[in-house]
Amino acid sequence: MTLTETTAAIEHATMVETRIIKARRATCWAAWTQAEHRRNWFGGPGMEELERSVDFRVGGTEILHGAFPGGGNSRYEARFHLIEPEMRLVYAFEMVVKGAPYSISLTGVSFRDVPEGCEVTYVEQIQMVSPEADMADRRRGTAMIVDQYAAYLAQKH
Numbered sequence: 200m201t202l203t204e205t206t207a208a209i210e211h212a213t214m215v216e217t218r219i220i221k222a223r224r225a226t227c228w229a230a231w232t233q234a235e236h237r238r239n240w241f242g243g244p245g246m247e248e249l250e251r252s253v254d255f256r257v258g259g260t261e262i263l264h265g266a267f268p269g270g271g272n273s274r275y276e277a278r279f280h281l282i283e284p285e286m287r288l289v290y291a292f293e294m295v296v297k298g299a300p301y302s303i304s305l306t307g308v309s310f311r312d313v314p315e316g317c318e319v320t321y322v323e324q325i326q327m328v329s330p331e332a333d334m335a336d337r338r339r340g341t342a343m344i345v346d347q348y349a350a351y352l353a354q355k356h
Contacts, residue, residue, distance in 0.1 A: 210327040210334050216345040220352050221316040228285040228310050230352050240351040301329045321345050
């Protein structure tokens with residue numbers, strides 16, 4: 200028996216989201232990396248927070264576990280691999296939905312000065328591991344999170 204006979208194909212993709220933020224790079228970095236800011240934009244609509252922690256250092260982790268209206272829940276757990284303050288960040292994370300592994304990702308976020316403020320680019324290489332995984336839904340969710348980040352910064356400035 201070969202692997203392909205016993206295992207479903209893993210759906211995978213690279214997602215890139217770029218936003219120009221009318222704020223200083225240091226402000227954009229702080230909003231992405233500091234727990235007191237992330238609490239304001241990182242999470243889904245209507246999510247009841249069950250657990251949240253950030254240990255922002257190489258080898259440290261971030262956890263966000265939440266329940267959604269209608270009974271769904273998700274757990275995000277990330278490990279930081281590279282931190283170059285105000286320049287770039289690389290981390291890997293796993294999403295667990297309704298108690299089962301859903302997706303695993305390697306993510307990089309870069310921060311670059313541009314005339315309008317700061318260009319923030321989010322790149323996620325994702326492997327969907329659940330048979331119920333919905334890549335289109337994950338793409339919408341990723342864009343929504345990056346939009347929430349941009350909106351949070353827009354209301355602060």
